[in-house]
Amino acid sequence: MIDLYTWPTPNGRKVHIMLEETGLPYTVHAVDTRAGEQFKPEFLKISPNNKIPAIIDRNGPGDKPFALFESGAILIYLAEKSGKYLPYEPAGKYTTLQWLMFQMSGVGPMFGQAGHFRSYAKETYQYSIDRYTNEVNRLHKVMNEQLGKTAYLAGNKYTIADIATWPWIINPERRGVDMALYPHVQRWFEEILARPAVQRGLALLDDKRKAHDRELTETERDILFGTSQRMQVAKGKAAYPSRSFPRRRESITQSHMRFRMHSRFRGNDGIDLVREAGAPLLQHVTRHRLLNQFVRIGGQQKP
Numbered sequence: 001m002i003d004l005y006t007w008p009t010p011n012g013r014k015v016h017i018m019l020e021e022t023g024l025p026y027t028v029h030a031v032d033t034r035a036g037e038q039f040k041p042e043f044l045k046i047s048p049n050n051k052i053p054a055i056i057d058r059n060g061p062g063d064k065p066f067a068l069f070e071s072g073a074i075l076i077y078l079a080e081k082s083g084k085y086l087p088y089e090p091a092g093k094y095t096t097l098q099w100l101m102f103q104m105s106g107v108g109p110m111f112g113q114a115g116h117f118r119s120y121a122k123e124t125y126q127y128s129i130d131r132y133t134n135e136v137n138r139l140h141k142v143m144n145e146q147l148g149k150t151a152y153l154a155g156n157k158y159t160i161a162d163i164a165t166w167p168w169i170i171n172p173e174r175r176g177v178d179m180a181l182y183p184h185v186q187r188w189f190e191e192i193l194a195r196p197a198v199q200r201g202l203a204l205l206d207d208k209r210k211a212h213d214r215e216l217t218e219t220e221r222d223i224l225f226g227t228s229q230r231m232q233v234a235k236g237k238a239a240y241p242s243r244s245f246p247r248r249r250e251s252i253t254q255s256h257m258r259f260r261m262h263s264r265f266r267g268n269d270g271i272d273l274v275r276e277a278g279a280p281l282l283q284h285v286t287r288h289r290l291l292n293q294f295v296r297i298g299g300q301q302k303p
């Protein structure tokens with residue numbers, strides 16, 4: 001039995017469809033990301049990146065419970081568990097993984113940012129809208145060329161590369177895409193839409209999606225994109241502004257010391273360098289920290 005932690009978004013739907021396609025038994029646990037449920041400690045234990053989807057396979061490796069986050073990893077895991085949608089022979093397998101990585105590193109992030117700047121950002125940032133809309137269209141062109149040659153993204157078999165990409169093609173107008181320009185993507189989209197398992201996957205938690213098909217409230221916006229999100233990440237520690245400044249100073253110090261060590265003090269005693277480093281640039285750093293840094297850097301440089 002797979003425990004599925006999810007919400008009806010493109011990344012969640014990848015796993016909804018995969019579970020329906022494979023027929024693996026599963027139980028759904030809704031994680032309302034607009035209400036901040038992704039920050040609950042029990043969910044963070046499974047998905048420390050505070051994002052859906054995540055799973056726990058009650059019968060994981062060694063027949064022990066096994067937790068997994070990141071939709072790409074989940075798709076590979078479920079494909080190997082079920083023996084479906086990831087070819088076994090190496091060429092087919094790596095071609096599938098190649099297109100899966102294309103989705104994870106290109107389609108997901110770029111489409112996500114396009115949607116963000118076109119629909120969710122409160123102000124209009126034209127540069128960002130243009131940048132991500134261009135990328136979305138470029139990626140559609142890449143897919144269109146591929147799907148003009150093969151039935152599916154990784155060849156003539158339906159694979160996890162298609163399952164990962166397909167939910168991101170829904171509502172193309174929201175990302176500034178005119179599908180008439182990409183007829184092969186459109187053909188592929190319609191073929192996959194007609195699959196009964198895909199229909200069942202789309203139906204999962206769809207009532208919740210419909211209820212949320214509206215403008216974000218201020219609180220929801222803050223949870224997803226604002227200070228709530230940042231504070232959660234920095235939880236238990238100081239918030240970003242007070243931490244980032246000293247960190248940057250430290251790295252200036254470190255590179256400054258490396259430079260001097262290479263150019264002038266190579267082979268000298270570390271204490272000399274620490275004395276020399278009383279220069280204005282380094283005044284804010286305590287002598288103790290300087291010594292520690294020098295010992296660390298100096299230790300690496302010694303023959």
Ligand SMILES: N[C@@H](CCC(=O)N[C@@H](CS)C(=O)NCC(=O)O)C(=O)O
Pocket residue numbers: 009010011012033038050051052053069070071072108223224229
């Ligand atoms: N790379 C991740 C991305 C997952 C992701 O972005 N999930 C979104 C919903 S589509 C989420 O949980 N957002 C909540 C948040 O960022 O707090 C994956 O593919 O699993």
